[in-house]
Amino acid sequence: MIALENIALRQGSFELSDLSLELTAGEYGVLMGRSGCGKTTLLEAICGLRKIECGRIILGDRNVTELPPAERGVGYVPQDRALFPTLIVREQLAFALVLRKIGQAEITRRVDEMAKLLGLTALLDRMPGKLSGGEAQRVALGRALAHEPAVLCLDEPLAALDEELHDEMCRLLERVHRETGVTILHITHSPSEAKRLAGCHFRFADGKVTRDG
Amino acid sequence: MSDPVPYGFSVASDKPFLIGLGVLGGSYLLIIAAMVLADLVFLNYSDQPVLGPEMVRQGRYTGGDVTVPVEVNRNYYFRAGKNERGLMLSDQRTITGGLFEAESGEVVLRPREPGKPITASLRPEARVLGIAVTNHVATLTTDVAHGLLWGEFIRVSDAGEPGWDGVREITDTATNQISFAVVGAAEPAAKLSLSKPNPLVQALRSRDIRFSIKLSLISCTLTTLLSLWVAVPIGYMMSRFGFRGKPLIDTLLDIPIVLPPLVVGLSLLILFRYMPEWLSDAVVYKWPAVVLAQFMVACAFAVRTMRVTFDQIPQRFEQVALTLGCNRRQAFWRVIMPQARGGLLAAGTLAWARALGEFGPILVFAGATRQKTEVLPTSAFLELQAGRTEGMLAVSLIMIAAAVVVFIIARTLGMKRIFA
Numbered sequence: 026m027i028a029l030e031n032i033a034l035r036q037g038s039f040e041l042s043d044l045s046l047e048l049t050a051g052e053y054g055v056l057m058g059r060s061g062c063g064k065t066t067l068l069e070a071i072c073g074l075r076k077i078e079c080g081r082i083i084l085g086d087r088n089v090t091e092l093p094p095a096e097r098g099v100g101y102v103p104q105d106r107a108l109f110p111t112l113i114v115r116e117q118l119a120f121a122l123v124l125r126k127i128g129q130a131e132i133t134r135r136v137d138e139m140a141k142l143l144g145l146t147a148l149l150d151r152m153p154g155k156l157s158g159g160e161a162q163r164v165a166l167g168r169a170l171a172h173e174p175a176v177l178c179l180d181e182p183l184a185a186l187d188e189e190l191h192d193e194m195c196r197l198l199e200r201v202h203r204e205t206g207v208t209i210l211h212i213t214h215s216p217s218e219a220k221r222l223a224g225c226h227f228r229f230a231d232g233k234v235t236r237d238g
Numbered sequence: 239m240s241d242p243v244p245y246g247f248s249v250a251s252d253k254p255f256l257i258g259l260g261v262l263g264g265s266y267l268l269i270i271a272a273m274v275l276a277d278l279v280f281l282n283y284s285d286q287p288v289l290g291p292e293m294v295r296q297g298r299y300t301g302g303d304v305t306v307p308v309e310v311n312r313n314y315y316f317r318a319g320k321n322e323r324g325l326m327l328s329d330q331r332t333i334t335g336g337l338f339e340a341e342s343g344e345v346v347l348r349p350r351e352p353g354k355p356i357t358a359s360l361r362p363e364a365r366v367l368g369i370a371v372t373n374h375v376a377t378l379t380t381d382v383a384h385g386l387l388w389g390e391f392i393r394v395s396d397a398g399e400p401g402w403d404g405v406r407e408i409t410d411t412a413t414n415q416i417s418f419a420v421v422g423a424a425e426p427a428a429k430l431s432l433s434k435p436n437p438l439v440q441a442l443r444s445r446d447i448r449f450s451i452k453l454s455l456i457s458c459t460l461t462t463l464l465s466l467w468v469a470v471p472i473g474y475m476m477s478r479f480g481f482r483g484k485p486l487i488d489t490l491l492d493i494p495i496v497l498p499p500l501v502v503g504l505s506l507l508i509l510f511r512y513m514p515e516w517l518s519d520a521v522v523y524k525w526p527a528v529v530l531a532q533f534m535v536a537c538a539f540a541v542r543t544m545r546v547t548f549d550q551i552p553q554r555f556e557q558v559a560l561t562l563g564c565n566r567r568q569a570f571w572r573v574i575m576p577q578a579r580g581g582l583l584a585a586g587t588l589a590w591a592r593a594l595g596e597f598g599p600i601l602v603f604a605g606a607t608r609q610k611t612e613v614l615p616t617s618a619f620l621e622l623q624a625g626r627t628e629g630m631l632a633v634s635l636i637m638i639a640a641a642v643v644v645f646i647i648a649r650t651l652g653m654k655r656i657f658a
Contacts, residue, residue, distance in 0.1 A: 095565060103557070
């Protein structure tokens, strides 16, 4: 689950306070709001990349408010994907696993499994510079999911994709959600995208998050 | 209402702009190329004769031609100055320069303008009169003062005995004598010819310059490594963290770039007056002073380069790495440094090149002691001071070669990164 309890954030002159949000475990949450309303800032706070002024953040069943990003058990897919330019796809997928020192055989098995789920098997030895937009998005997704986080944070994952890929990506996200059971928080500025994706919808406006049923 | 945009709207040609870019950039490139080329062309690569004293007396062309008495069957070296049309030989031939053999007792200087000063040079080629060998040291006696100095090199040829021919270091001189070691042979040669090897050979053979090449290469490499070791953390810190007093630190980091290099040397010298004695004894006027003087300036450039490098790598990479399980150290080494390799190479090359050219601070802080703190720019300076332009040029060519080699290595390493 993801629970934000009355958190306050500050970024320069931009301030958000008394934000709350609750998403039960295994749900697919879509957070919708205009560009510039602070959606990304909120995601960064959940991932531990931005300090919160007050309040609590609960991921899974742990209070992670004081934990460093590494220990929060989140997968983060930023809007620009930020694939590491010097690593091949296989290394990107294995990145989190190598840090956890789980043994080469296990890493290989899990990377192959993830590649199969996301249709990346043929691309494992490519450099990120040689990937198309949709492929890069799938690699970023795989990299974030490899260490089996309880929560996956997606920042506008479909924004840069064309219409056709858009639909394909939606189906893939739903499949990933179904097969891994991860709690997903997906943020977007597009109402149609929010409508297309199942799950519960939140609206982020005027510094408040409200649940749309 | 404003006028409608005319239908036939047209944009001015791009040609003048592009030609302007080409002309401005091209002229600079041309000057760079011409500069290096001039050095290469100016240096006399052939051996020079060993010459005796000047025979043309200073003065003016009072009544037109000036006659200079010469010895028949002797070689002379003539060089025309600004005010000579040439030298007329006995066979009515007029030469403007070079070696010639006199066939009669006099030659005639032909002025361009009578009444103006005499600017030509005429010198006899030294002839070897006597050859003696004691304890593997040959001593040659010349018929005129040869002007060679201790430590210079001489090429011996046509000796006809083993162990004589080759480039020899002069170990002792008198006005009319030079001594040098011969290899093994105790047999004195009956005759031989002497010539001065070209300045590049002289420089590369000289023990002083060999030392300064070695010291330059070692100190520059040391400086580069030290600079990178310092520049990477400072650059990263300045790029990633905001803290109180950052603008002040930013300014401090620029001081070595802004200060005249000589002042950096002086400041270091003064600083070491306040250091404990053992430390200043170990550093000042010794080789560590060379490295420290180079480091102070080169490092500032490395820091600038590394900072720009890290500024160009978005923070997003570290953020993602952090969520994947890295701490800051791991994120830095696994994600940021691999991307900063090109910048690291650029910073290293820049630091190396700066260090190689550093002169002022080294002169002040480390001195110019031969075989102790002499680096290549110091050698060039000492050669110039001794009046040997050719020697200075030879040292400059060695520096150009060193710089070119390092740039090629850096480029090749950079290429590998791109094509990998």
